[in-house]
Amino acid sequence: MAERPPDQRDTQPSSPRRAPTMADVARRAGVSAMTVSRALKGKGTVTPPTQDRILKAVQELGYVLDKSAGALSSKQTGFVSVLIPSLNNSNFSDTVQGISEVLDTEAMQVLIGTTGYSREREEAVIETMLQRRPEGIIVTGGKHTPRARTLLGQAGIPVIETWDMPAAPIDHVVGFSNAATIEDLLARLMFRGYRRIAFIEGEHGEDTRGHDRRAGYERAVEALGLERSCVISVGRPPITIEHGGGAVVRLVETWPEVEAVICVSDLSAFGAIMECHRRGWAVPERLAVAGFGDFEVSRFCWPSITTVSVGSRDLGRQAGRLMLEAITAMRTGTPLAPRRLNIPHTVIERDSTAVHRHPAATHQVA
Amino acid sequence: MAERPPDQRDTQPSSPRRAPTMADVARRAGVSAMTVSRALKGKGTVTPPTQDRILKAVQELGYVLDKSAGALSSKQTGFVSVLIPSLNNSNFSDTVQGISEVLDTEAMQVLIGTTGYSREREEAVIETMLQRRPEGIIVTGGKHTPRARTLLGQAGIPVIETWDMPAAPIDHVVGFSNAATIEDLLARLMFRGYRRIAFIEGEHGEDTRGHDRRAGYERAVEALGLERSCVISVGRPPITIEHGGGAVVRLVETWPEVEAVICVSDLSAFGAIMECHRRGWAVPERLAVAGFGDFEVSRFCWPSITTVSVGSRDLGRQAGRLMLEAITAMRTGTPLAPRRLNIPHTVIERDSTAVHRHPAATHQVA
DNA sequence: CTGTTAGCGCTTTCAC
DNA sequence: GTGAAAGCGCTAACAG
Numbered sequence: 001m002a003e004r005p006p007d008q009r010d011t012q013p014s015s016p017r018r019a020p021t022m023a024d025v026a027r028r029a030g031v032s033a034m035t036v037s038r039a040l041k042g043k044g045t046v047t048p049p050t051q052d053r054i055l056k057a058v059q060e061l062g063y064v065l066d067k068s069a070g071a072l073s074s075k076q077t078g079f080v081s082v083l084i085p086s087l088n089n090s091n092f093s094d095t096v097q098g099i100s101e102v103l104d105t106e107a108m109q110v111l112i113g114t115t116g117y118s119r120e121r122e123e124a125v126i127e128t129m130l131q132r133r134p135e136g137i138i139v140t141g142g143k144h145t146p147r148a149r150t151l152l153g154q155a156g157i158p159v160i161e162t163w164d165m166p167a168a169p170i171d172h173v174v175g176f177s178n179a180a181t182i183e184d185l186l187a188r189l190m191f192r193g194y195r196r197i198a199f200i201e202g203e204h205g206e207d208t209r210g211h212d213r214r215a216g217y218e219r220a221v222e223a224l225g226l227e228r229s230c231v232i233s234v235g236r237p238p239i240t241i242e243h244g245g246g247a248v249v250r251l252v253e254t255w256p257e258v259e260a261v262i263c264v265s266d267l268s269a270f271g272a273i274m275e276c277h278r279r280g281w282a283v284p285e286r287l288a289v290a291g292f293g294d295f296e297v298s299r300f301c302w303p304s305i306t307t308v309s310v311g312s313r314d315l316g317r318q319a320g321r322l323m324l325e326a327i328t329a330m331r332t333g334t335p336l337a338p339r340r341l342n343i344p345h346t347v348i349e350r351d352s353t354a355v356h357r358h359p360a361a362t363h364q365v366a
Numbered sequence: 367m368a369e370r371p372p373d374q375r376d377t378q379p380s381s382p383r384r385a386p387t388m389a390d391v392a393r394r395a396g397v398s399a400m401t402v403s404r405a406l407k408g409k410g411t412v413t414p415p416t417q418d419r420i421l422k423a424v425q426e427l428g429y430v431l432d433k434s435a436g437a438l439s440s441k442q443t444g445f446v447s448v449l450i451p452s453l454n455n456s457n458f459s460d461t462v463q464g465i466s467e468v469l470d471t472e473a474m475q476v477l478i479g480t481t482g483y484s485r486e487r488e489e490a491v492i493e494t495m496l497q498r499r500p501e502g503i504i505v506t507g508g509k510h511t512p513r514a515r516t517l518l519g520q521a522g523i524p525v526i527e528t529w530d531m532p533a534a535p536i537d538h539v540v541g542f543s544n545a546a547t548i549e550d551l552l553a554r555l556m557f558r559g560y561r562r563i564a565f566i567e568g569e570h571g572e573d574t575r576g577h578d579r580r581a582g583y584e585r586a587v588e589a590l591g592l593e594r595s596c597v598i599s600v601g602r603p604p605i606t607i608e609h610g611g612g613a614v615v616r617l618v619e620t621w622p623e624v625e626a627v628i629c630v631s632d633l634s635a636f637g638a639i640m641e642c643h644r645r646g647w648a649v650p651e652r653l654a655v656a657g658f659g660d661f662e663v664s665r666f667c668w669p670s671i672t673t674v675s676v677g678s679r680d681l682g683r684q685a686g687r688l689m690l691e692a693i694t695a696m697r698t699g700t701p702l703a704p705r706r707l708n709i710p711h712t713v714i715e716r717d718s719t720a721v722h723r724h725p726a727a728t729h730q731v732a
Numbered sequence: 733c734t735g736t737t738a739g740c741g742c743t744t745t746c747a748c
Numbered sequence: 749g750t751g752a753a754a755g756c757g758c759t760a761a762c763a764g
Binding site: 021022023033034037038041065066067068069070071072073074075 | 756757758759760
């Protein structure tokens with residue numbers, strides 16, 4: 001590291017080992033710093049020969065623009081903060097990728113922060129992020145500590161809440177109702193003939209999206225007049241593949257007549273199915289399994305897993321686009337009125353729930 | 367958004383809707399900006415009552431420190447850039463998490479950039495990153511464009527290459543030989559009695575780590591005197607679950623006598639196994655399958671998948687620790703001499719290769 | 733099209 | 749323990 005370019009010396013002699021600044025470039029190109037700034041921005045207001053001289057000087061000196069300085073002076077940092085529970089969940093990393101794709105086009109840079117599914121951590125991360133003066137902030141979920149809400153509200157920048165549909169949003173929303181997705185999924189299972197349908201979730205902690213999905217389950221069980229509800233809670237969120245395996249065993253012990261189970265996410269559904277294989281419980285014949293999130297694993301699992309897709313990546317793109325619009329509006333001095341984008345979800349029926357049961361038929365439990 | 371705190375007015379009247387600065391806090395607390403700066407840093411050089419007055423003023427004004435400004439003046443941005451091929455691969459996101467865990471303790475913030483497995487993209491991302499003046503940069507892999515190497519070399523900051531063991535490192539290395547991991551894995555399979563062992567990879571593109579693993583495979587086949595090598599190349603990296611399924615079918619068509627296959631990553635191994643289930647090919651009886659990376663899915667898959675673990679998260683922690691040390695050294699003015707940490711790998715044998723074949727035994731191919 | 737003059741908000745450095 | 753002055757590297761705003 002720290003090799004220096006061979007011709008590091010300035011036009012002026014001396015100049016030790018410090019990184020070249022715009023002034024150095026200007027001097028070498030025989031123009032003012034301001035012209036260098038313009039040339040580097042590509043705003044066509046610089047004459048081609050001058051432009052060339054400047055780029056040559058940049059080249060020779062190995063100059064790299066300092067955006068921290070630029071940000072201070074222009075009051076535009078070019079940062080957008082994105083907070084997600086965990087990087088290690090492809091639903092969220094897909095969303096981040098969708099956001100980045102869109103922001104990249106406008107040379108905005110994403111600052112990623114992870115909250116570990118904890119509201120307290122989220123509050124702390126928000127505080128850290130705000131010190132970087134992002135021009136906008138995208139958070140996951142619609143539940144936050146009071147102080148977090150205050151911080152976001154006072155920041156004077158556009159805020160987007162995602163992956164949820166809060167009743168009282170802070171600013172903009174790009175999300176969906178987690179409860180509604182599960183209601184629809186459960187309705188599909190019922191349509192397929194399943195009647196004894198359970199739910200696997202994490203112990204109630206901070207995963208409010210999981211909590212909402214469970215609420216959707218209970219509501220749907222009641223609305224559809226299903227037999228009774230059975231909820232298995234295992235582990236603290238995030239619920240992993242391993243939890244799914246443990247939960248399905250407990251489920252079958254607890255409620256042997258169970259015909260189908262909805263898992264709070266595809267990962268636990270996958271774990272449940274693998275455990276069923278191990279124990280020789282045929283999926284979906286003995287037990288149908290469905291998940292949430294349309295993870296890649298679900299499409300290629302054997303059997304493929306019925307799930308709900310919300311298009312994580314595209315959700316990110318939409319949030320990115322809205323953020324861009326909001327930031328532009330902000331720069332113009334006319335903040336965008338709070339917007340609420342409801343992202344449609346799709347129930348994807350696959351092999352893991354492919355057996356059609358009929359309410360009239362009697363069936364043996366293995 | 368953009369609600370203002372109720373008591374936004376300064377001690378001085380006027381002052382419209384602009385965010386409060388340190389000077390505002392200073393005025394309200396009746397001290398100088400410098401004292402506010404000290405108080406906020408927690409450097410004990412401020413008298414308790416003064417400290418309290420300042421914190422109270424911060425509170426009342428809703429003041430948030432501006433690190434961009436601080437960075438400009440102190441020349442310490444508190445950023446470390448981390449470049450990975452993709453967020454959507456838990457090996458890499460685990461590494462990032464390990465890095466973050468360590469850097470968080472010193473209030474350093476990670477700037478994540480993704481390169482999409484492309485060296486050209488990497489070069490571009492490096493350029494963007496350097497404009498933010500990170501105090502260190504961690505990249506994935508040991509192969510870069512010449513310009514990328516130059517940029518990193520000239521940046522005057524510590525550089526760490528990970529997930530590889532380059533012959534000519536730029537600066538520090540925290541990695542391992544991809545080839546060696548596969549050599550060991552193949553040796554274990556041979557020890558178990560497998561003789562006809564194939565390799566599934568992506569078409570040769572930019573995934574140099576995948577390429578190295580394949581090289582390890584070929585070398586080991588030769589060194590161990592195995593029957594012959596068979597490499598199936600499918601899709602452009604990153605190789606997904608889906609590719610694994612397609613590849614295993616082609617493999618069995620191409621080389622029906624095959625007994626075992628090593629996949630370039632656990633994801634393709636998983637895809638291969640699921641496809642085997644679909645076709646009724648017993649794993650490991652008909653075909654043993656091994657992967658690389660010790661993804662979560664492998665531990666809970668049925669059958670569980672034999673793989674190589676390099677401890678992605680811990681690798682990240684080690685890189686983080688080294689980076690911290692290097693940055694501290696840099697700030698002191700005594701750059702750390704290039705270091706090369708070789709991360710040990712472990713072959714984890716699981717059910718997907720659990721059948722012991724014996725070279726003497728004749729066996730039917732299904 | 734280009735240059736000049738002021739800062740951006742903070743921290744360094746040196747006094748007191 | 750606290751303050752005053754200076755300036756980090758860049759760009760806004762104006763002048764020419």
